[in-house]
Amino acid sequence: MTRYTPAEIEARWQAAWSRDEVFKAVRSADKPKYYVLEMFPYPSGRIHMGHVRNYTMGDVIARYRLATGHNVLHPMGWDAFGMPAENAAMAIGGHPKDWTYDNIRDMRDQMKPLGLSIDWSREFATCDVAYYGQQQALFLDFLEAGLVYRKNAVVNWDPVDMTVLANEQVEQGRGWRSGALVERRELTQWFFKISDHSEELLDALDRLENWPAKVRLMQENWIGKSRGLQFAFSTIDAPDGHDRIEVYTTRPDTLLGASFVGISPDHPLAKVLEREREDVAAFCAECRKGGTTEEAIETAEKLGFDTGIRVRHPFDTAHELPVYIANFILMDYGTGAIFGCPAHDQRDFEFATKYGLPIIATYLPSEDSDETLTEAYVPAKTENVFYNRGFAGEPHQTGLEGIDTAIDFCEANGIGQGVTKFRLRDWGLSRQRYWGCPIPVVHCDACGVVPEKKDNLPIELPYDVDLSVPGNPLDRHPTWRDTACPSCGKPAQRETDTMDTFVDSSWYFARFTAPHADTPTVMEDAAYWMNVDQYIGGIEHAILHLLYSRFFARAMRITGHLPQGTEEPFDALFTQGMVTHEIYQTRDDRGRPVYHLPEDVTDGKLADGTEVEIIPSAKMSKSKKNVVDPINIISAYGADTARWFVLSDSPPERDVEWTASGAEAAFKHLTRVWNLCDRIGAMDKRAQGTGDAELLRAMHVCIHDVTMGIESFGFNAAIAKLYAFTATLQKSKAGYAAQREAIMTLAQLMSPMTPHLAEDIWAHQGGEGLITTAPWPKADEAMLVSDTVTLPIQVNGKRRAEITVPADMSKEEVEKAALADQAVLRTLDGAAPKKIIVVPGRIVNVVV
RNA sequence: GCGGGCGUGAUGGAAUGGUAGACAUAUCAGACUUAAAAUCUGAAGGGCGUACGCCCGUGUGGGUUCGAGUCCCACCGCCCGCACCA
Numbered sequence: 038m039t040r041y042t043p044a045e046i047e048a049r050w051q052a053a054w055s056r057d058e059v060f061k062a063v064r065s066a067d068k069p070k071y072y073v074l075e076m077f078p079y080p081s082g083r084i085h086m087g088h089v090r091n092y093t094m095g096d097v098i099a100r101y102r103l104a105t106g107h108n109v110l111h112p113m114g115w116d117a118f119g120m121p122a123e124n125a126a127m128a129i130g131g132h133p134k135d136w137t138y139d140n141i142r143d144m145r146d147q148m149k150p151l152g153l154s155i156d157w158s159r160e161f162a163t164c165d166v167a168y169y170g171q172q173q174a175l176f177l178d179f180l181e182a183g184l185v186y187r188k189n190a191v192v193n194w195d196p197v198d199m200t201v202l203a204n205e206q207v208e209q210g211r212g213w214r215s216g217a218l219v220e221r222r223e224l225t226q227w228f229f230k231i232s233d234h235s236e237e238l239l240d241a242l243d244r245l246e247n248w249p250a251k252v253r254l255m256q257e258n259w260i261g262k263s264r265g266l267q268f269a270f271s272t273i274d275a276p277d278g279h280d281r282i283e284v285y286t287t288r289p290d291t292l293l294g295a296s297f298v299g300i301s302p303d304h305p306l307a308k309v310l311e312r313e314r315e316d317v318a319a320f321c322a323e324c325r326k327g328g329t330t331e332e333a334i335e336t337a338e339k340l341g342f343d344t345g346i347r348v349r350h351p352f353d354t355a356h357e358l359p360v361y362i363a364n365f366i367l368m369d370y371g372t373g374a375i376f377g378c379p380a381h382d383q384r385d386f387e388f389a390t391k392y393g394l395p396i397i398a399t400y401l402p403s404e405d406s407d408e409t410l411t412e413a414y415v416p417a418k419t420e421n422v423f424y425n426r427g428f429a430g431e432p433h434q435t436g437l438e439g440i441d442t443a444i445d446f447c448e449a450n451g452i453g454q455g456v457t458k459f460r461l462r463d464w465g466l467s468r469q470r471y472w473g474c475p476i477p478v479v480h481c482d483a484c485g486v487v488p489e490k491k492d493n494l495p496i497e498l499p500y501d502v503d504l505s506v507p508g509n510p511l512d513r514h515p516t517w518r519d520t521a522c523p524s525c526g527k528p529a530q531r532e533t534d535t536m537d538t539f540v541d542s543s544w545y546f547a548r549f550t551a552p553h554a555d556t557p558t559v560m561e562d563a564a565y566w567m568n569v570d571q572y573i574g575g576i577e578h579a580i581l582h583l584l585y586s587r588f589f590a591r592a593m594r595i596t597g598h599l600p601q602g603t604e605e606p607f608d609a610l611f612t613q614g615m616v617t618h619e620i621y622q623t624r625d626d627r628g629r630p631v632y633h634l635p636e637d638v639t640d641g642k643l644a645d646g647t648e649v650e651i652i653p654s655a656k657m658s659k660s661k662k663n664v665v666d667p668i669n670i671i672s673a674y675g676a677d678t679a680r681w682f683v684l685s686d687s688p689p690e691r692d693v694e695w696t697a698s699g700a701e702a703a704f705k706h707l708t709r710v711w712n713l714c715d716r717i718g719a720m721d722k723r724a725q726g727t728g729d730a731e732l733l734r735a736m737h738v739c740i741h742d743v744t745m746g747i748e749s750f751g752f753n754a755a756i757a758k759l760y761a762f763t764a765t766l767q768k769s770k771a772g773y774a775a776q777r778e779a780i781m782t783l784a785q786l787m788s789p790m791t792p793h794l795a796e797d798i799w800a801h802q803g804g805e806g807l808i809t810t811a812p813w814p815k816a817d818e819a820m821l822v823s824d825t826v827t828l829p830i831q832v833n834g835k836r837r838a839e840i841t842v843p844a845d846m847s848k849e850e851v852e853k854a855a856l857a858d859q860a861v862l863r864t865l866d867g868a869a870p871k872k873i874i875v876v877p878g879r880i881v882n883v884v885v
Numbered sequence: 886g887c888g889g890g891c892g893u894g895a896u897g898g899a900a901u902g903g904u905a906g907a908c909a910u911a912u913c914a915g916a917c918u919u920a921a922a923a924u925c926u927g928a929a930g931g932g933c934g935u936a937c938g939c940c941c942g943u944g945u946g947g948g949u950u951c952g953a954g955u956c957c958c959a960c961c962g963c964c965c966g967c968a969c970c971a
Contacts, residue, residue: 251966254889258967265971286971299971339969365969375971383886384969415886460970579966654897686897686909694897698910705924706909754899757908764908829904834952836904860937874951880903884951 041711043675047793051152059103059809060154062110064565071107072566073099074546076574076582077114080162081121082140084147086616086657086695087575089667090683092153094613094752095573097684097789099154101747104788104813110566112549113148113155115141115162118169118473119538126504133472134500137164147668151676152792154809159552163541168548169474170495171557172540176477177488178596184230187486190465191303191368194222199508200469201226215507221325227476227534228463231588235260235459238587247609249690252579259580261460263287266444267372268453270298270348273357276313279306282348282360285371285458289447290439291378293426294399296389298348298360299341299375303368310344310362317342317362324364339388340364351452352428363388369462379413386413399426400439464585466537469509471502473535481522481529490523496531509533542582543589546572546606547599557598564600572607579612611750614692616683618663620652632662635697654694665695674704677791681707684752684790707794710763710783714798717776726772735765736779737820743786744816752790759787777802782814822878830855831882837864840881848875855881 054060075095078088092113099111122133141162161168179185193202197215201224212219231238239260242253266289269281282298300307302324310317320342341361350356358376365384366375379389380398389396398408400422408425416422418436425432430442444455467476475496477489489496499517502510511517511533522529544557550566551559590606593599599606621633623643638649657664670679682703687693739762746755766779781802788795788808799808822844828851830838838860842851852873855861865885872884 251889255966258888261967261970263970284971288971363969367970370970372971377971382971385971458970460968576965688898691898696897696910699897702909709924753897754908757899760908827904831903831952834903834950839904872951874903876903876952880952882903882951 039715041708041794043677043707043793044672046797047150047152047676050793050796051149053796053807054152054154054809057807059807060109060111060156061158062108062112062156062566064562065108068106068108070110070566071099071102071571072110072550072569073102073571074112074549074569074573076572076578077116077542077545078144079119079121080115080117080137080140080144082143084144084667086665086667086683088148089151089679090616090689090693091573091575091613092148092151093680093683093790094611094689094750095571096151096153096680096792097747097752098571098573100789100792100809101813103154103809104785104811106812109154110159110549111154111156112159112552113153113157114160114545114549114552115144115164116538116542116545117141117162117164118535118541120470120472122472123470123504132500132502133504134164134498137162137472150671151667151680154792159549161548161552163474163538163545164472166495166497167553168545169541170497171548171554172474172536172544173477173489173494173496174491175544175557175593175596175598176536177491177494178598179229179592180478180488182592182596184592184595185227185466186230187225187227189223190226190228191221191223192226192465194220194224196220197507201467224467226465226467228465229588229592231464231585232459232461234588234591235262235461236457237591238461238584239459241587241605245605245607245610248607249610249612252576252583252610252612255579256584259461259584262457263460264440264444264455264457265289266447266453267456268351268447270351270358270376271354272360273347273349275306275346275360276309279309282306282374283372284374284376285456286376288378288381288436288440289443289453290424290427290429290436291381291399292376292443292447293352293428294378294380294397295350295358295376296379296385296395296397297377297392298358299363299366299377299388300360301366301368301373302362302364304362304366304373306346306360307362317344320362324362339384339391341388341392343392359394361388361392370460371458380410381413381415383413383415386410397426400424400436464537464539464588466540467534468537469512469533470535471498471504471510473538474541475511476532476534476536478532479520479522479529480532481525481527483527484522484524484529486532487522487524487529493523511535539581539585543585544593546586547590547593547603558593560600563598563603567599567603567606569607571609571611573611573613575615576612583607583610611689613689614687615656616665616695617654617692618657618665618695619654620661620663621649622652623647623649632660634662635665654692657695670700674700675707675793677707677794678704681756681791685756686753689750689752706760706763707791709767710787711794711798713763713767714780714784714801717773717780718801720773720776722773724773726770726775728769729771729775732766732769732771732775732779734820734823735762736782737816739786740782740814741816741821744813747789755786756790759783762786784808785811785814826878828855828879828881830858830861831880832861832864833884834882837861844878848877851875851877851881855883 073095075091099109103109117137122137125136126133195202195212195215195217197217198212202212202219211217239257239262242256245253265285265287267285269283272280272282302321307321311321341363344360344362346360347357348360350358377385377388379385379396396410398410404423421433421435423433424439429446430438447453448455475498477494477496479487479489481487499514502514504510518531518533520529520531546569547558547563551562586606590599591604594604621638622630625631633643633649637643642648667679678700682700683693739758742758743755762783769776780798781804784795784798785808792809795808824844825841826844827839827841829836830840838858840854840858842854852875868885870883870885874882
């Protein structure tokens with residue numbers, strides 16, 4: 038008897054796969070292709086259990102597809118640009134580039150022992166010059182196609198770090214790193230014209246049948262289509278050129294309830310007034326404090342400033358409304374101006390109450406409702422209401438009908454037109470950062486903004502930078518910034534902004550199809566491998582990354598970098614849950630929590646006997662000390678155990694709790710299977726036994742169940758079936774031939790999850806070649822049904838008995854047998870059955 | 886506020902409208918052992934009963950159905966996404 042030694046087994050089989058290049062993806066016409074992709078990692082330096090779960094799921098799919106005769110592409114790379122590298126360089130010295138490549142090396146070393154079926158020859162990092170140089174080429178093509186442009190935009194500006202911050206990087210109005218109060222600042226930035234594709238990106242969501250409905254819905258909300266009316270108020274006493282104020286509303290049916298007009302502090306009219314009047318300038322300055330985040334806006338007090346300007350109501354020119362500058366109106370949504378209807382909008386209601394403006398209802402719950410409102414009346418648009426100030430259509434109609442008829446009425450009377458607007462804004466890609474892809478343009482005094490020549494690409498990041506001073510080191514670089522204008526050749530300056538790291542991850546999936554090409558993609562390769570058949574990653578990327586990638590695929594198709602039909606690059610998407618762990622906590626003398634590592638806690642106690650408080654499972658986090666390092670698990674139990682565990686217990690889309698006992702159990706089970714293989718291998722080869730047929734039937738049922746499980750992402754259920762079949766095999770008294778067939782099939786069914794153990798069993802039983810490339814077992818339909826079935830018998834829907842009958846028995850015969858059953862007769866107690874329902878192979882229900 | 890999801894033993898969770906609780910953890914009992922660990926075997930939703938068995942049971946209340954964890958309606962609770970969006 039030998040022992041299960043994963044460390045030895047796993048190294049051996051990984052070497053064998055590598056030697057035979059079984060995972061190398063090569064274009065071939067004789068097999069269907071299958072592209073499996075997991076969202077590539079940021080090279081933080083350590084892999085964590087979440088990575089293990091994500092890549093194991095992808096690996097199960099990839100290995101299963103390999104076994105079912107597909108030509109599989111399963112690549113891996115690194116999302117390697119970004120702020121952590123700069124922060125690390127600033128905190129501990131060193132260079133972002135060195136830090137990043139060291140981390141990539143470390144993480145690759147930690148990942149390889151997992152035995153993933155990855156074609157490592159396709160590996161790249163987004164910070165490789167070869168990658169971002171091609172990204173620059175894409176940028177130039179996008180620029181030429183009008184998919185990128187420059188404009189002024191309001192951004193979060195950190196005055197200490199001297200950089201733009203993303204909304205996610207602003208906490209309570211302060212820069213997350215510097216702690217400085219964030220300012221709103223207007224800068225000239227590069228934008229992708231994603232909003233031109235709003236309609237398309239929205240409509241195409243319906244075709245993504247194999248995406249989670251949740252993700253599609255989140256994208257739908259994010260794109261945010263709305264239909265409304267755009268029209269203008271004519272002004273009184275306004276500065277020249279502002280005799281009209283354009284507004285947009287989704288509730289034109291409330292037009293008669295308008296009691297004021299509000300404009301954004303960034304509205305052109307506000308800007309004119311700001312220059313002319315000190316009080317307006319002071320108010321606008323006040324509004325500009327604080328960031329642009331939802332959070333900052335949410336907490337800010339609603340402020341208004343009466344400009345003294347008046348506008349005429351379009352329906353009644355004698356009716357004048359005041360024009361306020363208000364801090365809650367955004368310049369980049371709609372027209373940057375609104376009309377306020379306090380009766381039907383809570384925010385307007387509060388504003389009107391604060392500034393003593395009239396509250397005029399245009400619809401009410403019913404004809405006899407009181408017109409004096411104590412709060413805004415905001416019913417669902419689908420609710421039927423009574424229009425007391427309706428101007429279009431019936432007095433009784435729903436909000437939706439009211440809106441439609443109002444738009445029709447206004448259009449017919451020359452007051453504005455119906456307009457569709459989207460919430461989705463253009464994607465600002467400029468970052469005042471060093472560790473990113475340089476934007477390949479040059480600023481020339483004579484020629485303006487000039488795109489670099491493709492021949493001059495890549496525009497490589499300089500290595501010799503000084504990160505000890507805040508701000509973008511590219512701005513201060515002595516020689517890098519200075520260059521010659523690609524157009525006139527005179528001295529000019531490079532753009533020093535780099536691209537948002539989301540750009541890097543928006544096309545990596547396409548680059549994997551030709552990772553070493555000297556063009557961004559190669560048509561034949563992209564045509565062969567695209568689309569990604571199965572994409573797997575976290576729900577946290579439901580909106581931005583996936584939306585940007587969808588846009589990029591379209592942009593790359595337009596610019597000739599992807600073939601037709603790749604507009605939606607991910608055929609199927611799966612969002613997997615996290616790996617969680619309990620938190621162990623005690624309190625110090627001041628009652629503050631002190632966290633303890635799982636390995637320091639035994640039976641709810643510390644080594645010194647102190648009881649710990651156990652906080653329910655939560656995302657693994659260093660600060661809570663509830664992190665389990667995959668490396669430790671692999672060295673203690675092997676990769677197969679780690680892989681088996683993260684797939685078992687919980688459905689893949691849900692979180693799975695890591696427990697020491699669960700990991701232990703996974704290891705014990707794999708040991709049992711290994712011992713079982715050993716035992717069967719030692720059997721007399723001519724040994725006959727009993728129950729061969731039953732064992733093989735159970736085996737075919739298991740093939741069927743596990744295959745279904747893998748195909749439907751029911752990995753936990755598939756594993757449960759494998760446990761059950763292992764128990765059956767363990768107890769079987771079948772002969773050698775049947776047992777050998779059973780253990781080899783078991784190994785095959787386990788091979789996507791525990792590939793190393795599976796290979797070893799295969800080899801041990803004398804299997805031909807590698808189990809990894811052996812064809813997937815097929816369930817014999819004939820073997821799935823047994824000769825007899827046990828049917829439960831219900832009386833009035835309650836289970837009372839069961840009968841065992843031949844599987845092919847007719848309905849009539851089954852009825853007869855059911856009614857003859859002693860337990861049934863007893864329950865019936867002489868009552869005559871009214872009806873008998875026989876569901877063949879399933880159940881019998883007797884109704885009295 | 887808008888939108889979505891989820892509520893099943895002590896725990897994680899199974900269950901094409903057809904025997905609720907598969908499989909696993911934790912628990913208990915037994916075998917092996919001087920003993921423990923490991924391993925193996927078995928028990929186990931709650932209640933009543935010696936037993937055959939009976940009653941109750943998938944958040945709560947109703948409905949559809951021969952039959953509901955599953956479908957429909959309402960409510961309660963939890964979780965997630967979006968949101969001064971005009």
